Amino acid sequence: MAAIGAMQRSLEAAGYICERDLAATLLLMADLGRPLLVEGDPGVGKTEVAKALARTRDTSLIRLQCFEGLDVHHALYEWNYQRQLLAIRMAEAAGSSSLDEESLFSGAYLLKRPLLEALLHPTPAVLLIDEVDRADEAFEAFLLEVLSDYQVSIPEMGTIRAVSIPLVVLTSNATRELSDALRRRCLYHYLDSPSFAKELAILQLRLPEIGDRLGRQIVEVAQALRQQGLKKQPGIAETLDWAAALLGLGVSSLDEAGAERIQETLSTLLKTHEDVRAMEPVVLERLLALAG
Amino acid sequence: MGREGVTPGAAATARIAGFVSTLRENGFVIGVRENEDALILAETVGLAAKQPLRWGWRSLLCNRAEDWVRFDDLFDSYWMPPNRQALVETRAGGAGLIAVTDEAGSQAGRAGPVLQREDAEDDAGLPGDDTAKDGASAAPTLESADFRSLTDRLQTYAIETAIRSFARRLKRLRTRREQSRPHGARIDLRRTLRASIATGGSPQKLRFRAPRRVRPRLVLLLDVSRSMSLTSFFYLRVARALAIALGDVHVFLYHTHLTHVSEALSDPDPWRAQERLQLLSAGWAGGTRIGECLAAFNSQHAGRLVHARTAVIIASDGYDTGPAGVLGAEMTTLARRARRIVWFNPAKADPRYQPLARGMREALPFIDLLTAGNSLTALEAALSAILEVL
Numbered sequence: 090m091a092a093i094g095a096m097q098r099s100l101e102a103a104g105y106i107c108e109r110d111l112a113a114t115l116l117l118m119a120d121l122g123r124p125l126l127v128e129g130d131p132g133v134g135k136t137e138v139a140k141a142l143a144r145t146r147d148t149s150l151i152r153l154q155c156f157e158g159l160d161v162h163h164a165l166y167e168w169n170y171q172r173q174l175l176a177i178r179m180a181e182a183a184g185s186s187s188l189d190e191e192s193l194f195s196g197a198y199l200l201k202r203p204l205l206e207a208l209l210h211p212t213p214a215v216l217l218i219d220e221v222d223r224a225d226e227a228f229e230a231f232l233l234e235v236l237s238d239y240q241v242s243i244p245e246m247g248t249i250r251a252v253s254i255p256l257v258v259l260t261s262n263a264t265r266e267l268s269d270a271l272r273r274r275c276l277y278h279y280l281d282s283p284s285f286a287k288e289l290a291i292l293q294l295r296l297p298e299i300g301d302r303l304g305r306q307i308v309e310v311a312q313a314l315r316q317q318g319l320k321k322q323p324g325i326a327e328t329l330d331w332a333a334a335l336l337g338l339g340v341s342s343l344d345e346a347g348a349e350r351i352q353e354t355l356s357t358l359l360k361t362h363e364d365v366r367a368m369e370p371v372v373l374e375r376l377l378a379l380a381g
Numbered sequence: 382m383g384r385e386g387v388t389p390g391a392a393a394t395a396r397i398a399g400f401v402s403t404l405r406e407n408g409f410v411i412g413v414r415e416n417e418d419a420l421i422l423a424e425t426v427g428l429a430a431k432q433p434l435r436w437g438w439r440s441l442l443c444n445r446a447e448d449w450v451r452f453d454d455l456f457d458s459y460w461m462p463p464n465r466q467a468l469v470e471t472r473a474g475g476a477g478l479i480a481v482t483d484e485a486g487s488q489a490g491r492a493g494p495v496l497q498r499e500d501a502e503d504d505a506g507l508p509g510d511d512t513a514k515d516g517a518s519a520a521p522t523l524e525s526a527d528f529r530s531l532t533d534r535l536q537t538y539a540i541e542t543a544i545r546s547f548a549r550r551l552k553r554l555r556t557r558r559e560q561s562r563p564h565g566a567r568i569d570l571r572r573t574l575r576a577s578i579a580t581g582g583s584p585q586k587l588r589f590r591a592p593r594r595v596r597p598r599l600v601l602l603l604d605v606s607r608s609m610s611l612t613s614f615f616y617l618r619v620a621r622a623l624a625i626a627l628g629d630v631h632v633f634l635y636h637t638h639l640t641h642v643s644e645a646l647s648d649p650d651p652w653r654a655q656e657r658l659q660l661l662s663a664g665w666a667g668g669t670r671i672g673e674c675l676a677a678f679n680s681q682h683a684g685r686l687v688h689a690r691t692a693v694i695i696a697s698d699g700y701d702t703g704p705a706g707v708l709g710a711e712m713t714t715l716a717r718r719a720r721r722i723v724w725f726n727p728a729k730a731d732p733r734y735q736p737l738a739r740g741m742r743e744a745l746p747f748i749d750l751l752t753a754g755n756s757l758t759a760l761e762a763a764l765s766a767i768l769e770v771l
Contacts, residue, residue, distance in 0.1 A: 090433060113436040120425065121418050121441070128446055158561065158572070170578050225560065263446070263684035269410045272444035279449040318710035320717075 092116060096145075105134070105141030106290045114278050115142060124236050124257035126221075126272065129280030131262060132324010138280075139217035139258035146256070149210065152217045153203035155224040161231060165241060167200045194245035204235060208251040216255040222265045233271050283325060285312055291325055296332050306343040307332050309380035314358065319367070321360045330357040348374050397423055400459050401442070407455060408644070410444050431460065447641075447681055539757055541622045547764045548626040551597055551771070565591030597690045597771040598629045600719075602678065604697035606636040606669035612727040612755050616696045619760060621646045621654070631686050635674035641682070669700055671740050672707030679714050687718040692767045696725040696754070699741030709743035716747040721770050723763060725754035 096112040115138075118125050127135045143150035153164055173193055180188040201209065207216040221229070235241055239251040259275060261267060283291065289308045292299060299307075311328040323331075334354040340346040348370055355373075359365045401416050422437045435456055443449045561569050572588035580586075601620050605613045620632045624647040632643045645657035687693065693715060701708055716722055724744065728734050730753035736745055745751070749770075752763045 090430065093433060110436040110439070113433055114440040117422070117437050117440060121421070123418075123441075125440070160572075162575070168579065170581075174581070266685050269444065273410055273412050273415060276440040277443045277445070277449065278440050279443075279446050318713060 099145045100141050101294070103141045103144035104294060105137055106287060106294060107138075108287075111138070111278060111280075114276055118256060118276055121276070122254055124259055124275045125278060126259045126261065126267075126275035127278050127280060128261050128263060130282060130322060130324070132322065132326055133280045133282055134325055135260040135280055136217065136219055139215055139260075142256060142258065143215035146213075146215065148212055148214050150215050150217060151203050151207045151210070151255070152219060154219045155221050155228070157223055157225060159224045159228050161228075163202060164228070164231075165202050165204045165235075166243060167202065168194070168245075169198045169200050173198050199243075199246075205241065205249070207255040207257075208235075208239060208241065208249070208253075210253055210255065213253040214255045216257045218257065218259045220262055221259045221271075222261040222263060222267060226268070229268055229271055233268075233274060236271075236274060282315060282322075285309075288312065288325060288328060292328065292332055295329055296336065299332055299336060300341060302342050303335065303340065304332070306377075306380040307335065310343070310376050311358070313376050313379055317367075317372075319359070319361075319364045321364060323358045323360075327358050327360075331355075333357075343377050343380055348377060351377065393423070393428055394420060400456075403459055404442055404452075404455060407451065409442060409448055411442055415441060445685070447685075450681060537618060537622070540618055540760075541626070543757055543761050543764070544619070544622040544626050547761075547768070548623075550768050551627065560590065560593040562589055562591035565589030567591075595688060595690055596629055597692070598686070598688065599623060599627065599631070599767075600686055600691055600693045601630065601632045602639075602675070602693065602695045602697075603632065603634050604636070604669060604671065604695075605634045606700075608669065608698055608700050609696070609727070613696070615755060616725065617646075625649075631682075633678060633682070635669075635671070635678075637668055637670050637674075639674040639677045668702050669697070669740075670703040671697055671699070671701040671744075672703040672709075672711055675711035675715065676707060679711055683715065683718055687715070689720055690771055691719050692721040692723060692771055693719045694723045694725065694767075695744075697740070698726055698728055699736065699738040699744065701738075701740030701743075705739060706743070708740050709746075712744045712747040721749045721767060722747055723750045723752070723754075723767060724748045725752060725763070727753055727755045729753040730755055730759070 093109050093113045093116060096116050097107065097109055100107055100112060100115075114125065117123075125138075127138055129135055139152075140150055176188060176193065176198075180186075203216065207214050218232070221232070224232075236257060239254055240248055242248045285308055288311065289304055292304050292308060296304075307328065311323055311331070315322055331354060334357050335343075335346075335351075338346075338350065338354065340350070343351060352368075352370065352373060355365070355368060359368055397420060398416070401411055401419060405411055418441055419438055422441065423434065426433050426437060428434065435453070438456070439449070439452045443452050561572060567590045569588040569590045573584050573586075576586050576588060577584040601616075601623070603613060603616050603620060605617075617634075620630075624630045624632055624643055630643065630647075631641070632646050634640050634642050642658065645654055648654040648657060712722075726734075726736075726741070729751060736742060736751070750763065750766050752766075753759050754763050
């Protein structure tokens with residue numbers, strides 16, 4: 090329990106507020122050497138978990154953003170063809186025979202992509218594989234292989250073993266069902282939308298200059314907005330943006346600022362045309378009244 | 382994890398193995414490695430530290446949001462001292478569930494006592510709303526339903542014939558989208574160009590695109606509350622025939638809470654299917670909370686199950702005893718995800734039927750097809766209509 094508390098505090102020092110169960114999971118990740126799969130609604134701070142973890146361990150964060158059509162060359166390595174060609178031309182022009190195939194396919198001509206970079210990092214790095222559900226099944230199978238053996242084979246160079254085992258965090262938005270094999274390999278954590286207290290704590294940590302009253306009102310409105318069935322739910326990042334916008338306008342409390350001025354700042358919270366239209370002045374005033 | 386606790390002995394190891402097999406029986410996917418890691422974790426944390434152990438195992442043994450939601454209940458029912466466990470039993474008890482024996486170990490906790498949670502907040506209806514509306518009430522009853530008619534021969538044959546032809550037609554449907562494949566009919570220009578960099582721009586290796594095989598999928602949400610008791614068996618039979626004929630059918634029952642029953646339904650042995658359903662049937666024929674059950678479906682299952690070629694079939698009379706507005710909001714979310722929403726309302730069979738129930742009025746704008754679906758002819762018409770758009 091003491092270790093979990095310490096982890097929670099060091100995460101907080103790194104600017105990330107979390108419940109104790111997540112802190113326990115992050116400790117476990119290092120103990121068992123398993124990747125962590127984080128799921129949850131957009132904007133609940135999935136990606137932020139990896140960033141905070143990297144900060145607490147004082148190591149670098151290597152990020153692989155997944156997309157449809159992602160392949161090995163984007164994720165693992167690629168030969169620097171232009172440089173190879175250049176080297177060949179220069180060797181031809183100089184008439185030297187010092188350039189052989191061995192040196193042409195050496196580390197100097199290898200472009201390291203995130204996965205390889207993480208494996209070759211001298212100290213354990215934090216590898217963030219973001220939105221893994223966007224990549225296709227073939228890549229997922231490849232990823233599974235890398236994550237279970239921590240070694241990769243490059244045909245021209247042979248097998249490369251990991252210098253250090255990275256801490257791997259995968260995030261998913263559940264746009265596609267991930268395979269059971271990958272899920273089983275990973276630890277799992279489901280991030281819920283933040284509670285009132287948690288969101289307020291995050292707001293105060295990130296924007297310390299915010300007043301207690303304004304902070305409470307902002308979180309109150311943000312929490313109420315999530316109950317409105319908007320098309321795009323505002324996440325924590327949106328709440329922070331909104332708070333910063335209000336601070337920038339010199340607002341000290343929502344009820345004094347008045348609905349019109351607040352309406353101008355809502356572009357930080359509402360991200361679709363339908364949501365903006367749904368937020369009529371009457372609705373906004375009711376929300377503000379609730380926030381008191 | 383810091384604190385050194387009691388190293389699990391042989392007895393404790395067996396108990397942990399029992400817990401893992403309980404989880405497996407409840408649909409968790411757990412391999413041998415995870416089992417070993419669960420033991421290692423118990424060793425480092427110590428069995429006495431319940432809370433860290435719960436968090437650790439939860440992240441280790443859960444694979445998806447669905448598991449995550451159920452884990453705490455399963456953990457409690459297995460590891461809580463007998464007095465607390467008795468509490469859990471009474472909460473869900475009296476519903477014809479299996480009795481938890483003393484040696485809680487391997488067989489105990491088998492789906493039964495844990496799958497249906499009847500929390501206090503589930504029971505609270507709107508004041509004044511719990512007076513029966515045609516038998517719809519907010520109070521979940523604890524009576525266990527009779528599933529014998531599920532395998533009634535005559536009706537089953539007729540349904541299965543209709544479903545088989547539907548399944549054949551469904552399997553012939555093609556998908557329009559394409560994705561990269563090693564072999565295919567069309568050249569994937571972008572990937573071919575990308576691969577040609579290695580050969581100085583001459584495309585020696587061709588990449589192809591082939592049709593993506595996202596099959597059409599059916600999701601059934603069946604209302605089994607008291608007001609639907611006359612027709613819910615028929616719909617359940619339809620669901621069973623569908624689940625057997627097609628692989629990709631997902632069936633949920635709901636009344637005051639939502640239960641996933643696909644696996645139990647598609648059990649090849651009809652008697653065992655009946656038995657397994659009996660276990661899941663707490664609250665069968667009780668009140669209805671359509672809105673909240675849909676909300677649970679949207680948050681826990683929709684992301685995984687509902688895609689652009691999914692038809693969602695909801696069977697309900699629309700008598701909702703939950704708070705107003707919830708159903709409409711959840712239908713908006715569902716309609717955005719699903720290709721088609723078909724609503725089976727048995728009352729529609731009456732030509733004078735007007736959708737006046739509040740639930741029905743809220744849901745109506747999002748429904749693509751409202752039909753009775755309570756007879757074979759109506760069912761065939763509805764299934765054909767689904768096929769046309771999938």
